[in-house]
Amino acid sequence: MILKQIRRLPTWARWASFATLGILVLTLVQELGQNETSHLTAMTTSQTALKWSIPILLAGLGGLFAERAGIINIGLEGMMILGTWFGAWGAFNYGPYSGILIGIIGGAIGGLIHAIATVGFGVDHIISGVAINILGPFAARFLSSEIFTGYQGGSVTQSPRVESVDKFTMPFLAGGYDTPNFLKWLGDKDIPILSDTGNIFRGVLTQTSWATIIALLLVPLSAWLLWRTRFGLRVRISGEDPWAGESQGVNIYRYKFIAVMISGGLAGFGGAFITIEMSSIYQEGGTTGRGFIGLAALIFGNWRPGGILAAALLFGYPYALQFGDFDGFASHALLLVNAIALFGVTIWAIRRSKHADAVIAFVLATLSAVWYFIADTVPDWWVKILPYVIVIVVLIFFAQRLRMPAANGQIYRRGQT
Amino acid sequence: MKNETIRRIMLALAAPFAAVVFATIASSIFLLIAGSNPFTAYGDMFEYGSRLEIQVDILNRATPLYISGVAAAIGFRMNLFNIGVEGQYRLAAIVAAYVGASVSLPGVLHVGLILIVAMLVGGAYSGVAGVLKVTRGVNEVISTIMLNAIAISGLIAWLVREWQAGGSVDATATNLGVGTEPIDESGLIPNINSWLELFTREIGKGKELTGVFLVAVAVGILYHILINRTRFGFDLRATGINPFAARVGGVSDKKMVLGAMVLSGVVAGLVGMAEIAKLGRFNPNFVGGLGFAGIAVALLGRNHPGGIAIGALLFAFLDTASGVLQVTGSASREIVFIMQGIILLAAVIAYEVVQRFRIREEARLASALLEGDAQ
Numbered sequence: 001m002i003l004k005q006i007r008r009l010p011t012w013a014r015w016a017s018f019a020t021l022g023i024l025v026l027t028l029v030q031e032l033g034q035n036e037t038s039h040l041t042a043m044t045t046s047q048t049a050l051k052w053s054i055p056i057l058l059a060g061l062g063g064l065f066a067e068r069a070g071i072i073n074i075g076l077e078g079m080m081i082l083g084t085w086f087g088a089w090g091a092f093n094y095g096p097y098s099g100i101l102i103g104i105i106g107g108a109i110g111g112l113i114h115a116i117a118t119v120g121f122g123v124d125h126i127i128s129g130v131a132i133n134i135l136g137p138f139a140a141r142f143l144s145s146e147i148f149t150g151y152q153g154g155s156v157t158q159s160p161r162v163e164s165v166d167k168f169t170m171p172f173l174a175g176g177y178d179t180p181n182f183l184k185w186l187g188d189k190d191i192p193i194l195s196d197t198g199n200i201f202r203g204v205l206t207q208t209s210w211a212t213i214i215a216l217l218l219v220p221l222s223a224w225l226l227w228r229t230r231f232g233l234r235v236r237i238s239g240e241d242p243w244a245g246e247s248q249g250v251n252i253y254r255y256k257f258i259a260v261m262i263s264g265g266l267a268g269f270g271g272a273f274i275t276i277e278m279s280s281i282y283q284e285g286g287t288t289g290r291g292f293i294g295l296a297a298l299i300f301g302n303w304r305p306g307g308i309l310a311a312a313l314l315f316g317y318p319y320a321l322q323f324g325d326f327d328g329f330a331s332h333a334l335l336l337v338n339a340i341a342l343f344g345v346t347i348w349a350i351r352r353s354k355h356a357d358a359v360i361a362f363v364l365a366t367l368s369a370v371w372y373f374i375a376d377t378v379p380d381w382w383v384k385i386l387p388y389v390i391v392i393v394v395l396i397f398f399a400q401r402l403r404m405p406a407a408n409g410q411i412y413r414r415g416q417t
Numbered sequence: 418m419k420n421e422t423i424r425r426i427m428l429a430l431a432a433p434f435a436a437v438v439f440a441t442i443a444s445s446i447f448l449l450i451a452g453s454n455p456f457t458a459y460g461d462m463f464e465y466g467s468r469l470e471i472q473v474d475i476l477n478r479a480t481p482l483y484i485s486g487v488a489a490a491i492g493f494r495m496n497l498f499n500i501g502v503e504g505q506y507r508l509a510a511i512v513a514a515y516v517g518a519s520v521s522l523p524g525v526l527h528v529g530l531i532l533i534v535a536m537l538v539g540g541a542y543s544g545v546a547g548v549l550k551v552t553r554g555v556n557e558v559i560s561t562i563m564l565n566a567i568a569i570s571g572l573i574a575w576l577v578r579e580w581q582a583g584g585s586v587d588a589t590a591t592n593l594g595v596g597t598e599p600i601d602e603s604g605l606i607p608n609i610n611s612w613l614e615l616f617t618r619e620i621g622k623g624k625e626l627t628g629v630f631l632v633a634v635a636v637g638i639l640y641h642i643l644i645n646r647t648r649f650g651f652d653l654r655a656t657g658i659n660p661f662a663a664r665v666g667g668v669s670d671k672k673m674v675l676g677a678m679v680l681s682g683v684v685a686g687l688v689g690m691a692e693i694a695k696l697g698r699f700n701p702n703f704v705g706g707l708g709f710a711g712i713a714v715a716l717l718g719r720n721h722p723g724g725i726a727i728g729a730l731l732f733a734f735l736d737t738a739s740g741v742l743q744v745t746g747s748a749s750r751e752i753v754f755i756m757q758g759i760i761l762l763a764a765v766i767a768y769e770v771v772q773r774f775r776i777r778e779e780a781r782l783a784s785a786l787l788e789g790d791a792q
Contacts, residue, residue, distance in 0.1 A: 145751035
């Protein structure tokens with residue numbers, strides 16, 4: 001019944017109710033669970049989770065532009081690596097804002113190479129992407145050996161420390177600019193659910209980097225650009241039916257080129273974000289596969305900006321939980337959250353008579369719940385692999401019911417069908 | 418007819434040749450910008466490359482690269498992208514090293530057991546991605562990448578502490594120790610210096626040519642037979658070229674996906690064996706990156722058993738030359754990474770160009786023949 005009501009709501013309200021449901025589950029698990037932890041809804045957790053979501057979001061948006069134009073971009077990871085390197089180099093020499101811009105350019109160069117190979121020469125998209133993923137780290141390694149080794153504190157595998165961009169704290173709600181801190185007041189009251197919600201929002205609104213804010217603004221901007229402008233229409237026709245676009249006089253090559261370069265630029269932004277906002281340093285291998293997680297976010301988000309944001313937050317959360325969870329209780333409590341979520345999926349699958357989904361979800365939910373009740377903490381390796389496991393589990397349930405652009409991955413040659 | 422054959426071979430060689438020339442020119446530009454003399458650098462690379470001991474190093478490096486390339490190629494042959502060789506071979510290596518150390522058997526059996534365990538583990542782990550793809554439609558590129566992360570940062574990091582020689586180490590320990598228990602001498606594949614010395618002078622400087630080289634040769638021959646001489650290989654190629662036609666022809670694409678994925682993992686399991694034979698155990702610094710390099714080698718070799726061998730030797734030469742450059746100091750050793758990257762990308766593009774040229778040629782030939790018939 002409730003689900004039906006939710007489905008009738010407008011999109012924003014639907015997402016809001018899902019978010020509320022999520023917060024409710026987190027709070028309940030914390031209140032009623034075996035171990036005392038407040039880490040699941042702590043301010044620091046939501047703050048870190050948002051930060052960790054941004055590179056995934058940016059990679060996902062990068063994938064969105066490429067795949068909406070019909071080019072699969074497995075090379076996001078390699079472009080992100082270029083972004084981490086160029087971001088560090090730019091930030092070290094010209095300051096953090098320029099660093100991000102230079103990181104974007106670095107990623108866009110990777111996008112340009114991908115576009116030349118796939119659009120210009122018609123190379124298989126995945127082969128070209130894989131080649132870029134191999135080229136990216138090689139190029140970064142070479143550049144480091146030539147440039148970073150000459151800097152104080154730099155080496156073949158890392159850059160000197162770089163500065164971050166400025167932070168923003170919301171006035172009145174989170175007490176920025178010496179205003180009253182409403183959410184802190186609410187959090188200190190210790191009212192169940194309300195205080196937890198307050199803490200989560202306080203984390204998101206406190207000391208938020210401008211880079212984060214720009215990245216978040218890219219979500220509505222991408223939606224507007226792709227669905228509300230002539231440019232977007234032409235990009236999308238390149239991905240849905242390039243031959244139809246061609247017959248209307250659209251220069252498909254040009255739009256594919258631009259889209260793939262935007263894609264690389266966004267991945268480069270993600271890489272620069274990792275360097276400048278998260279690690280404060282370029283480190284070899286610092287992307288840890290987040291370009292690929294961005295691709296998973298793109299799939300789970302059904303090739304839509306809002307969906308990608310939701311997926312990025314979902315995938316970013318378990319990363320954040322690792323930090324500050326010294327007793328391992330929060331990761332342990334997350335098992336129960338997972339179990340509840342999977343039981344939810346079970347019910348959803350039963351209602352839609354997807355029996356296989358229901359059985360798998362039920363088995364996974366039961367395993368998760370049993371593990372929660374027999375163990376006090378979870379081993380450290382489980383915490384490490386959790387983000388990747390969540391990606392796989394999410395894809396298990398959603399990979400088949402989504403719709404990608406119709407001509408995605410096909411090799412388009414002008415004048416040939 | 419003979420002319421036609423020569424022409425075909427020339428066309429096939431044109432692409433990789435063009436790629437290497439292009440990469441050499443591009444790298445020379447990078448070297449010049451970096452302030453090194455490209456001729457000295459290349460001269461050093463070739464001068465060292467002509468020494469027997471360095472050649473042994475190259476073969477030792479090429480051996481796992483070749484196996485890894487074949488593992489990737491099995492999937493590529495049917496447009497199935499197993500990016501997970503990296504995780505598969507490392508997981509296989511640690512389990513094989515553990516099992517190998519915990520038994521004592523006579524020579525051949527011991528070696529056989531270790532190899533079989535490695536293949537089973539590799540196959541099982543890649544099988545996960547196969548099952549996810551066939552039953553749930555999960556894209557294998559993403560699932561194998563996630564499985565890589567799970568294997569490397571999770572399972573192996575845990576197992577290497579758990580199976581530490583002399584008892585498990587705590588998670589907080591900074592020193593990860595020596596690795597798993599050592600494997601008995603009987604379980605280690607011996608070096609084949611004596612085989613190579615039949616053709617050459619004695620190998621000096623304590624260099625040893627890995628016996629796994631023979632395993633790699635066997636893998637290559639079996640791969641050739643499998644792809645070109647068996648029903649499975651035919652179905653595999655057919656599915657790769659035209660999945661719809663293959664399905665109409667009665668090939669179950671699900672079975673093929675699963676089969677190719679598992680087989681790819683089985684071969685991937687062997688990638689770490691040369692290192693195991695050398696070290697006698699799995700240690701925390703176990704060689705990495707062979708899986709990704711193998712993908713590059715497979716792409717360079719166009720998934721052809723001979724082509725992969727050339728690609729593996731080329732990459733192994735460059736890897737070894739990187740060490741040479743460090744010794745002579747004539748250029749930054751990292752230049753070889755750039756060369757490898759450019760060769761790969763240039764080759765991928767060059768193959769496509771040659772392929773298009775060939776199709777156009779054939780179309781032209783066919784239309785010429787047809788016109789001839791009409792008259």
